[in-house]
Amino acid sequence: GQNIDQPTEMTATEGAIVQINCTYQTSGFNGLFWYQQHAGEAPTFLSYNVLDGLEEKGRFSSFLSRSKGYSYLLLKELQMKDSASYLCAALDSNYQLIWGAGTKLIIKP
């Protein structure tokens, strides 16, 4: 079957760095998405990786290893507003998104 695994919850300190991991098993692969979802709000797009390597976008970076079925989202210089759930989703061979359950990130002062 198709599956996405990511930690349920993580805690980090304001100003620090946190890495949220995601592993995926899909029928075929056409890329991996990260979305951010604040409580009570819509998920919003953060990144898309289809090639191996690191994509940097400001304080956020996303990494992909296709051979390992692995991705991570790296958040630097954490701010209180980064407290949110982070959703990992892989695009399978039918271009259907397979979603993880999300990682709730708690930022402490």
Next chain:
Amino acid sequence: ETGVTQTPRHLVMGMTNKKSLKCEQHLGHNAMYWYKQSAKKPLELMFVYSLEERVENNSVPSRFSPECPNSSHLFLHLHTLQPEDSALYLCASSQDGGGSYNEQFFGPGTRLTVL
């Protein structure tokens, strides 16, 4: 109005009620989606419409009935729901419905409680 809007934001209904959720996108997209989001579970894709035709129905119970009158509007008609249907219902849109990479843009969701 910009992006994807959903109404109502909150809905409480009894098991015998009939209600409808509405979604509207102002992005000129051709595909629209309904998702169910339950606590600590992955997003569940319910329906996909591309150019107003349904292309995906992931074995959703018939008590959920979608309607897509045009590419900008999507409805989810609800009747005789069960308490386990209580969840956040998210609408999303994308440029195309499949066969290519498509970033999906989400609405804020309708928080549904079934008593």
